Amino acid sequence: xxxxxxxxxxxxxxxxxxxxxxxxxxxxxxxxxxxxxxxxxxxxxxxxxxxxxxxxxxxxxxxxxxxxxxxxxxxxxxxxxxxxxxxxxxxxxxxxxxxxxxxxxxxxxxxxxxxxxxxxxxxxxxxxxxxxxxxxxxxxxxxxxxxxxxxxxxxxxxxxxxxxxxxxxxxxxxxxxxxxxxxxxxxxxxxxxxxxxxxxxxxxxxxxxxxxxxxxxxxxxxxxxxxxxxxxxxxxxxxxxxxxxxxxxxxxxxxxxxxxxxxxxxxxxxxxxxxxxxxxxxxxxxxxxxxxxxxxxxxxxxxxxxxxxxxxxxxxxxxxxxxxxxxxxxxxxxxxxxxxxxxxxxxxxxxxxxxxxxxxxxxxxxxxxxxxxxxxxxxxxxxxxxxxxxxxxxxxxxxxxxxxxxxxxxxxxxxxxxxxxxxxxxxxxxxxxxxxxxxxxxxxxxxxxxxxxxxxxxxxxxxxxxxxxxxxxxxxxxxxxxxxxxxxxxxxxxxxxxxxxxxxxxxxxxxxxxxxxxxxxxxxxxxxxxxxxxxxxxxxxxxxxxxxxxxxxxxxxxxxxxxxxxxxxxxxxxxxxxxxxxxxxxxxxxxxxxxxxxxxxxxxxxxxxxxxxxxxxxxxxxxxx
Numbered sequence: 001x002x003x004x005x006x007x008x009x010x011x012x013x014x015x016x017x018x019x020x021x022x023x024x025x026x027x028x029x030x031x032x033x034x035x036x037x038x039x040x041x042x043x044x045x046x047x048x049x050x051x052x053x054x055x056x057x058x059x060x061x062x063x064x065x066x067x068x069x070x071x072x073x074x075x076x077x078x079x080x081x082x083x084x085x086x087x088x089x090x091x092x093x094x095x096x097x098x099x100x101x102x103x104x105x106x107x108x109x110x111x112x113x114x115x116x117x118x119x120x121x122x123x124x125x126x127x128x129x130x131x132x133x134x135x136x137x138x139x140x141x142x143x144x145x146x147x148x149x150x151x152x153x154x155x156x157x158x159x160x161x162x163x164x165x166x167x168x169x170x171x172x173x174x175x176x177x178x179x180x181x182x183x184x185x186x187x188x189x190x191x192x193x194x195x196x197x198x199x200x201x202x203x204x205x206x207x208x209x210x211x212x213x214x215x216x217x218x219x220x221x222x223x224x225x226x227x228x229x230x231x232x233x234x235x236x237x238x239x240x241x242x243x244x245x246x247x248x249x250x251x252x253x254x255x256x257x258x259x260x261x262x263x264x265x266x267x268x269x270x271x272x273x274x275x276x277x278x279x280x281x282x283x284x285x286x287x288x289x290x291x292x293x294x295x296x297x298x299x300x301x302x303x304x305x306x307x308x309x310x311x312x313x314x315x316x317x318x319x320x321x322x323x324x325x326x327x328x329x330x331x332x333x334x335x336x337x338x339x340x341x342x343x344x345x346x347x348x349x350x351x352x353x354x355x356x357x358x359x360x361x362x363x364x365x366x367x368x369x370x371x372x373x374x375x376x377x378x379x380x381x382x383x384x385x386x387x388x389x390x391x392x393x394x395x396x397x398x399x400x401x402x403x404x405x406x407x408x409x410x411x412x413x414x415x416x417x418x419x420x421x422x423x424x425x426x427x428x429x430x431x432x433x434x435x436x437x438x439x440x441x442x443x444x445x446x447x448x449x450x451x452x453x454x455x456x457x458x459x460x461x462x463x464x465x466x467x468x469x470x471x472x473x474x475x476x477x478x479x480x481x482x483x484x485x486x487x488x489x490x491x492x493x494x495x496x497x498x499x500x501x502x503x504x505x506x507x508x509x510x511x512x513x514x515x516x517x518x519x520x521x522x523x524x525x526x527x528x529x530x531x532x533x534x535x536x537x538x539x540x541x542x543x544x545x546x547x548x549x550x551x552x553x554x555x556x557x558x559x560x561x562x563x564x565x566x567x568x569x570x571x572x573x574x575x576x577x578x579x580x581x582x583x584x585x586x587x588x589x590x591x592x593x594x595x596x597x598x599x600x601x602x603x604x605x606x607x608x609x610x611x612x613x614x615x616x617x618x619x620x621x622x623x624x625x
Contacts, residue, residue, distance in 0.1 A: 045121065048121075055482060057075070064130065065126060067132070093112070095112065097111070104126065105125060106125045109121070109123075119137065120143075175244050177198045177264070178243075182261055184245040184264075244265040244266075245263070282321070284323060285298065290306065294317070297317060302324065302326070307332075319553065319554040339539070342508075360416050360417030360574055363414065364419075364420065365414065365456050365458065368422045369459070369460055370399040371396050375548060376403075376404070376551050378400075378412070383403075383419045386421050389437045401542035401544070403566075404543035405540065405542055422437035429471050430473055431463035432473040434461065438459075438484055442489070456491075457492065458569035464497070505538040505558075517603050530600060530601065532601070534601055535565075536564065537556075537561065539555060542556065574609075581617075586616070590609060590612045594608035
């Protein structure tokens with residue numbers, strides 16, 4: 001039978017029985033401890049909720065038993081879900097899950113946060129692990145409290161790492177990443193083996209079992225915020241320094257069974273007050289060698305002789321705090337400050353468009369990224385609104401960089417565009433924050449005058465997909481993107497299934513030529529299908545700011561895809577300045593039609609793009625005469 005929507009007498013909260021094909025009542029349910037099967041069903045139930053939130057109703061019915069499939073096909077499931085969101089408000093995120101049993105059924109209750117009330121998605125499984133019932137009921141207040149205060153409840157001043165291989169018994173304090181190694185025994189203090197940029201920069205273990213990146217720690221384990229992944233860390237003293245070895249459980253490890261690599265973090269002292277940016281990684285430190293594409297920001301290379309390393313400097317990532325050798329020990333060619341200045345040029349003819357008055361003026365754009373201060377000269381006064389969805393940090397490396405690449409006075413492709421900025425904590429690896437950020441932009445956009453609507457959202461992250469840093473609530477991001485597109489906003493992100501931007505790098509001798517760009521990342525040629533539009537990532541200079549009123553720049557000899565996204569968003573803003581009546585799909589088509597073809601790849605060509613936009617506008621005008 002299908003139970004009707006029911007409202008309990010004792011609560012005014014939304015309490016919708018979404019649907020039920022389960023013939024038993026809810027009374028007398030007997031709680032039991034989670035078994036391995038229960039753990040698996042919890043995962044399935046949470047995935048089902050994610051599919052509902054993402055609007056993927058066909059996929060959601062795949063685990064239904066036959067009776068459920070007949071009674072609740074995808075179109076009816078969609079209607080039922082929309083009924084829930086009308087009553088409870090917009091779905092926001094999952095809070096946790098627990099398992100109960102009433103023979104012959106297993107019941108998983110997934111607690112969900114909606115805009116107006118928390119609800120439990122009550123998923124009923126039969127003996128064959130098929131979904132035999134699905135309800136949405138009010139969450140008991142004590143359950144909500146338990147989930148939201150779980151970390152505080154686990155506050156144990158005596159928490160130690162007694163089961164880990166340690167020399168000191170507590171990780172409390174701030175730790176700075178110094179290397180990434182295949183095995184802990186591969187680490188040699190003072191000699192870094194990993195040449196790229198470390199994704200995990202630094203974080204803090206707090207006495208109450210919390211960390212600064214949203215994970216929890218206890219008894220030698222680091223517990224991920226998704227509640228499903230945990231990693232055993234190891235502390236070790238080498239000489240007079242303490243190190244923490246943390247296995248990095250990426251998608252390749254969790255989903256594909258590969259062996260993890262280990263972050264090596266050095267103890268940097270007591271923790272910092274919440275909201276301050278750690279200065280530990282900004283302490284200038286001497287280095288023993290430099291190789292192509294190394295990151296030498298905040299490094300002292302003054303004791304090295306680089307005179308024999310021709311073409312080395314343009315490959316490096318450096319900033320204005322990098323200490324270089326004296327003149328005779330530097331390689332031939334442009335000096336670092338010249339390279340940094342040249343890297344401010346977006347290239348590919350963009351500055352020639354600026355000289356013709358095409359600067360994005362009057363066009364609204366948006367960014368979702370890590371936090372930033374608003375006073376850097378590159379974008380001071382250009383940010384129309386700033387919103388934070390849970391960062392608790394004042395600035396970052398990434399935020400100033402992407403803002404300057406989009407609207408920066410010297411670095412940006414659209415220096416006069418109007419920017420809406422939402423700070424989201426990518427380090428928590430939960431796509432729910434990014435979905436919340438995009439929903440904020442959608443709501444803000446709804447109230448803007450037609451001429452000021454947000455046209456494009458630049459997201460230098462991949463909040464959905466597999467094998468990515470984000471490992472929770474992927475479906476929420478995809479659903480938010482669908483809502484944004486319905487509202488007329490183009491969303492550019494780094495996902496494989498949604499995104500269409502890829503990386504290329506300039507020929508440093510001819511940065512204005514799209515035909516001389518190379519597909520891929522600098523020093524790593526790549527093959528890209530024609531459905532990807534490649535935009536420059538190297539070598540580029542970006543804004544850098546970690547403290548208020550302390551402004552700087554960094555140069556990236558090998559930038560990531562993160563730099564290509566705001567570049568493309570800025571070029572689109574120039575197009576909308578020419579013709580604000582074109583919709584996102586028309587703009588996308590013109591981008592590809594105007595692209596430079598090279599080795600099967602498509603490279604963005606800003607000047608051709610603007611020419612096509614003008615032609616399209618003229619053709620449309622002539623047809624209306």
